[in-house]
Amino acid sequence: EAGVAQSPRYKIIEKRQSVAFWCNPISGHATLYWYQQILGQGPKLLIQFQNNGVVDDSQLPKDRFSAERLKGVDSTLKIQPAKLEDSAVYLCASSLDMADPQYFGPGTRLLVL
Amino acid sequence: SQQGEEDPQALSIQEGENATMNCSYKTSINNLQWYRQNSGRGLVHLILIRSNEREKHSGRLRVTLDTSKKSSSLLITASRAADTASYFCATEAFYNQGGKLIFGQGTELSVKP
Structure with missing residues (x-):
């Protein structure tokens, strides 16, 4: 069974630029999560989807972060504009x-310069 | 804010020894989960213990849960060098039925051959 796929694996951008991450969950998994993990800390939930609806986005900085899960399968997470403190690993997870x-998934390591 | 706090923050042992990590949390929970994270395999689910369970085993892993003290422990017996990783506890709060997890800061385990 294929695992959760994420791309890109690494991204370096300058502050105020925009960036997008992509996630393909395990086939058949209805629930999809995006987490932010800052170095030395545990993952923090940013947003949770159930199929293509949002269940929880209480910790998503909505002034700069957005996410969608069209058709209830793949998902994208966008940051616009990026700040230095957004440097982190962005993890996608799915559950049945x-x-x-x-x-x-393996995560996307973002560095904002 | 993070609900779980792991103790110790770092642990170094010799191969063959047992490793014990502790997790404390603040609010009532539905379940508590332990995850392992290393650079090679990302974040991997290890074991889930529900609030009405006191102990659970999986291979060399033993998890206990004391809801009166709001604490859990993870015991890894006969440790191996491959167990070197960061270990996180994550809690699903009682008031949340949607699967949202709150992770602790993790314990960094080093097993020396």
């Missing part, structure tokens, strides 16, 4: 349904 164990 809400409250099931989550399977994580």
Whole structure:
């Protein structure tokens, strides 16, 4: 069974630029999550989708971050404009349904200069 | 804010020894999960223990949960060099039925051959 796919794996941008990350969850998984993990800390949930609807986006900085999951499968997370403090690893995870164990992708390491 | 706090922050042991990591949390939970993260394989789900369970085993892993003390421990027996990784506890709060997890800051385990 293929795991959660993410791209790109690494990205370096300058502050105020925009960036987008892509995630393809495990086939059949209804729930998709985006996490931000700053160095030395645990992952922090940014947004959770159930199929193509948003379940929780309470910790998403909506002035600069946006995410969508069209057709309830792939998802993109965008940052515009980026700030230095956005430097982190962005992890995508999926689960069969809400409250099931989550399977994580390899992450995208973002560096904002 | 992060709900779980792991203790110790870092742990170094010799191969063959047991490793114990502790997690404390603040609010009532539905379940508590342990994840492992290393550079090679990303974040991997290890074990889930529900609020009405006190102990759970999976291979060399043993997890205990004390809801009265709001704490959990992860024991890895007969450790191997391949167990070197960061270990995170994550809690699903009682008031949340959607699977949202709050991660702690992690324990960095180093197993020396």
